[in-house]
Amino acid sequence: MAYATKTGEWYRNELETLRGQGLFKQERFIHAPQGAEIDVEFPAGEPPRRVINMCANNYLGLSSHPEVVAAAHAGLDARGYGMSSVRFICGTQDIHRELERKLTAFLGTEDTLLFPSCMDANAGVFEAVLSEQDVMIADRLVHASIVDGMRLCKAMTDTFKHSDMDHLEEKLREHQDKRFRMVITDGVFSMDGDLAKLDEIVRLAEKYDAMVFVDESHASGFIGKTGRGTHERFGVVGRIDIITTTLGKALGGASGGCVSGRAELVEMCRQRARPYLFSNTVAPVIVAGALKVLDLVSATTARRDKLEGNTKYWRSLLTKARFDIKPGDSPIVPVMLYNAKLAQDVARDLFDEGIYAVGFFFPVVAKGQARIRTQLSAAHERYHLDAAAEAFRKVGDKHGILGLDKNQIIEKFGL
């Protein structure tokens, strides 16, 4: 306890301010494996309640899949618990390289490098491959981890309006004097669930001699006909220079991420990316589980097909109940409420009705864009979705928002 009383006071005041602004985040304790139904202790100290989970990134329902769990157990026995090393000292096992090869084949790239997380991949990749003479041109809605990675890189930064191809073209033209240009986008945008126009982005990048970077964290495993990702969906497999993605969502949901793409760019990351160089290797047990996940998703599209069916069904239920939802076909389905307090009230009432969904508001989304983000899973059965839709309808009715459009909601609740 070295610091002075006033230092501690400053932090306590800061936390109070967050509480006062309604921005204070609290964890809810889950007494079960991840799944469509989970036992949640909330508020803390209350006995756990079984609720339907509508907010996990468990898109393919593989987080607790028995074959994945069994493979992880076997990996634990065969390769141990930890490696106590970064990759390049004594932290690379045969299974790390095997997983990298399988990810390369799955993503349709030339090579892959594992990172402790996709956050780490994004934090390290730009600095490893770009420098002062270059420019990074990012969609304005890219994930926070990309923004952090770009801040760590010395290349010039620029942004284009979300999915606005004319604006992107303008920027590409403007930066022709740079050595390298890199267009940076999410494949599926995590808050709106919309897809980047990757075919158009690749066409523009080829026209203006730019690299393309795509974060596929909310796409790998289920977007595209065989779940390879947004590049498969738009027919540009093999034309993306860098893909980053995570093993922490659809692909088993544990942790770990990767940089995948052109062999020389991946090798530059192996030589220079600081989160790779200075952070521990991905634990063997996770590698073993992820290998099984890739076997499962490569063998059949049944899970991504079920997810697609669930998504369509859920969208139809919410539309029928006359909610204002963001259009699209990804399993991220935002229910728009615009007002931050309303989003929190609806989430709380949904929990009382046995549905776990979370309200998102500024600064996670833009001001006046508050919402409940619902996410589908192949682990959901129709009866889960029917029950969830009924709870949504009941809560929506209570707040008098059914059938209201954006302006009417704002008129009623303010921004």
Added chain:
Amino acid sequence: MNDLRNAIRDYVVKEYLEDGDDREVREDTPLITGGIVDSFSMVSLKRFLERKYSIQIPDAQATPQAFDTVNSIAELVRRFTTTV
């Protein structure tokens, strides 16, 4: 000074407002704290000013505070040029 303010405002509206966003940008509208310009995208505004007015704004002075309104941006530009 009015020309300068108008040029800044026009750029902000064209560069940062999405199609269909009809928010009014006045000379004292908070741009960064008001959520119109994020501090990350601010870089293109700085570059626009530097090119248009042939000036160099040191990074240390291109703060979110200095870039928060059309008025404060105009004041910053004025400090680096005598011709506007």
